[in-house]
Amino acid sequence: MEQDIMVFVKIHKGSDKEAVIAACDADILGETFSDDEKGLCLRISESFYGGNLVSIEKAVEMIQNATNVNLVGKNIIRKTVEAGLASPEAIITIGKKGREVPHLLILRL
Numbered sequence: 001m002e003q004d005i006m007v008f009v010k011i012h013k014g015s016d017k018e019a020v021i022a023a024c025d026a027d028i029l030g031e032t033f034s035d036d037e038k039g040l041c042l043r044i045s046e047s048f049y050g051g052n053l054v055s056i057e058k059a060v061e062m063i064q065n066a067t068n069v070n071l072v073g074k075n076i077i078r079k080t081v082e083a084g085l086a087s088p089e090a091i092i093t094i095g096k097k098g099r100e101v102p103h104l105l106i107l108r109l
Helices: 056-064 074-082
Strands: 007-013 018-027 032-035 042-043 051-054 068-072 094-095 099-107
Touching: 007 056, 007 094, 018 056, 018 074, 032 099, 042 094, 051 056, 056 074, 068 074
Parallel strands: 018 068, 032 094
Antiparallel strands: 007 018, 007 051, 032 042, 068 099, 094 099
């Protein structure tokens, strides 16, 4: 069930009133995804993504009003797109075939 899906959410507050919301699916925290072909490496670090463990619904609620969002993982990105908060065309995939992870940045100016 959707309400059983949990994600990590961390809010990084800057010197101004803006903040970055970083969220990832709970099962990928601590993982690293590399794509030599694209020259990309993404480490899902606890220091950046490992904030509070919340329901996916709560995470999407937090994302709705955010101006800067960094998302990693199939569940959180799918739910964010379904809520109309981002376009599927903005999603990139990082990793080798069979071990890939979607990544999405949302910036609202």
